[in-house]
Amino acid sequence: MSTAPARPRAALLLLAYLAFVSLGLPDGLLGVGWPSIRSDFGVPTEAVGLVLTAGTVGYLTSSVLAGFTLARIGVGALLAGSTLLASLALTGYALSPVLAVLVGCALLLGLGSGAVDSGLNAYAAGAFGPRHMNWMHAFFGLGVAIGPLIMTGALSAGLSWRWGYGIVAAAQLALATAFALTVRAWRRGGPATTGAATAPAVRVPIRATLRLPAVWSGTLAFVLYVAIEVSAGLWAFLLLTDGRGLSAAVAGGCVSAYWGSLFVGRVVQGVVAERLGATLVLRVSLVGMAVGAGLVAVPGPAALAVLGLVVVGFAAAPVFPLLTLTTAERVGAAHADRAIGLQIGAAGIGAALVPAGLGVLIGNTSVEVLGSALVVLALALVALHEWGARRSTDRPNGQPVPAQPAGEAQTSGPVRPVVEGR
Incomplete structure (x- = not known):
């Protein structure tokens, strides 16, 4: 058997990993x-x-439209254009x-990021496997871990925060160039060439x-999960500096450690x-998040809060990946695609x-309220997951959802619902 296709697929996989790193950097x-x-800008914290x-x-808009866009221009062109848009937004x-200009750039960044996220997930589901x-x-977590180091390094060197965004904008431009040069390879290496069978259509009303x-x-x-992940990463720096007395450089490294624990945890716990x-694994992880949050909430030395953050991250x-992969078990295969779409959209809201x-x-109390x-x-x-787990034995329409061995890619694809109207 020829191994020629393996090389371009490996290159595309590397680009996919780098794209998820770039999603996490901002x-x-x-x-x-x-x-x-x-x-x-002279604005309050809550701004x-x-x-x-x-x-x-921006993220929700482009995520919804990505499916239609993919059918028209293909995943390679979508990734190249969206990454270029993200680079321009970060330059902005x-x-x-x-602040008003920055908010407008945030909208553009969301448009670019949402299209990259949806496009890559749709592609990988058929081409790369679970x-x-x-x-x-996991590489998204790596990107979010690198981001604080870039900004901390710029601030510690006496540079403006603008340099941090400028550096990441340049990296996004390089990635957009790589996507533009591999547009045809993404088309050839797509799910249609992987030998996967076409999924059967099942008519399921919305x-x-x-x-x-x-x-x-x-x-x-x-909503709850992403709220915890993002809130901890966003406000940890303020907690560690204003609340626990750490210097900006040390606190920035600790925030990076939080995001780094998310990356390491996804690599290790996937196995x-x-x-x-x-x-x-889901049950233990959810309980672990609560324990880590408790450590952050306990008044005490900064080291205790840092330990709590690392526990939460790990x-x-x-x-997120396991909740996504087990969606069909909870709602039934015929409803899974639609349910995942709602979940990803809700994650953006959270x-x-x-x-x-x-x-x-x-802003109206104290940063200590974070814990x-x-x-x-x-x-x-935890309570919501346990409630859902007890109800998962009652399958939609009384039909069991066939189990799939852990770690194995689907060979026939999920059942694809056909929209019949509202």
């Missing part, structure tokens, strides 16, 4: 850079909500004279999906989940509204 920049940004909301609106961040899906999300309690409990679970099963690592609300709460908020969110997520 998220890591904002948490460390925001105190300097708000000082330069970060405007940036997060604008980014979420670096040059913004006022193992690489997990590792791609209203049948929306009536399932498991769809909405899963959607809310994504563990294959051996022990997703259900057990425990949270496999939750990433913006809850951290922004926490910013308002912190208590994380505890409440983590306990709510």
Whole structure:
């Protein structure tokens, strides 16, 4: 058998990993850079909500439209154009004279990031299989871990926060160039050439999906999970500096350690989940998130809060990928695609509204409220998951969902629902 196709597929896989690193970089920049940004623009702490909301609106819009765009221009062109847009938006961040311009750039960044995220996930689901899906999300964590280091390095060198965004904008431009040069390779290496059988169509009305309690409990679970992940990363720097007395350089390194633990956890626990099963790993991870949040909430030395953040990051690592991969088990294969779409959209909402609300709460009380908020969110997520697990034995329409061995790629693809109307 020829191994010629393996080389371009390996190159595309490397680009996919780098793209997920690039998706995480801006998220890591904002948490460390925001105190300097708000000082330069003369705005209150809670103004970060405007940036997060604008980014979420762009992200949700492009995520919804990505499926239609893919059919017209292909994944390679979508990735190249969207990454270029992200690079231009980050350049706008670096040059913004006022907050209003930065908010507009956040909208553009969300448009670019949402298209890259949706396009790569859609491509990888058919071309790379579940193992690489997990590792791609791990590389997102790596990108978010590198982001604070870039911004901390710029600030520690006496440079403006604008340099941090300028550096990442240049990296995004290089990635956009790589995508543009490999447009044809993405088309040749797509799911259509992998030998996977076409998934059977099953007619499922939209209203049948929306009536399932498991769809909405899963959607809310994504809101809570992403709210914890983003809130901890966004406000940890402020907690460690203003609340626990660490220097900016040390606190920036600690925030990077939080995101780094998310990356390491996804690499390690992906292997563990294959051996022990997703259900057990999810339960232990959710409890671990609550324990880590408790450590952050306990008044004490900065080291205790840092330990709590690392525990939260490591425990949270496999939750997003495993919740996504087990969606069909909760809602049924015929409803899975639609449910995942709702979940990803809800994740974007949770990433913006809850951290922004926490910013308002912190601005009117104290940054120490962060730990208590994380505890409440983590306990709510544990309770919601346990409630959903008890109901998962009642399959949609009474039909069991066939189990798939952990770590194995699907050979026939998921059942694809056909939309019949509202």
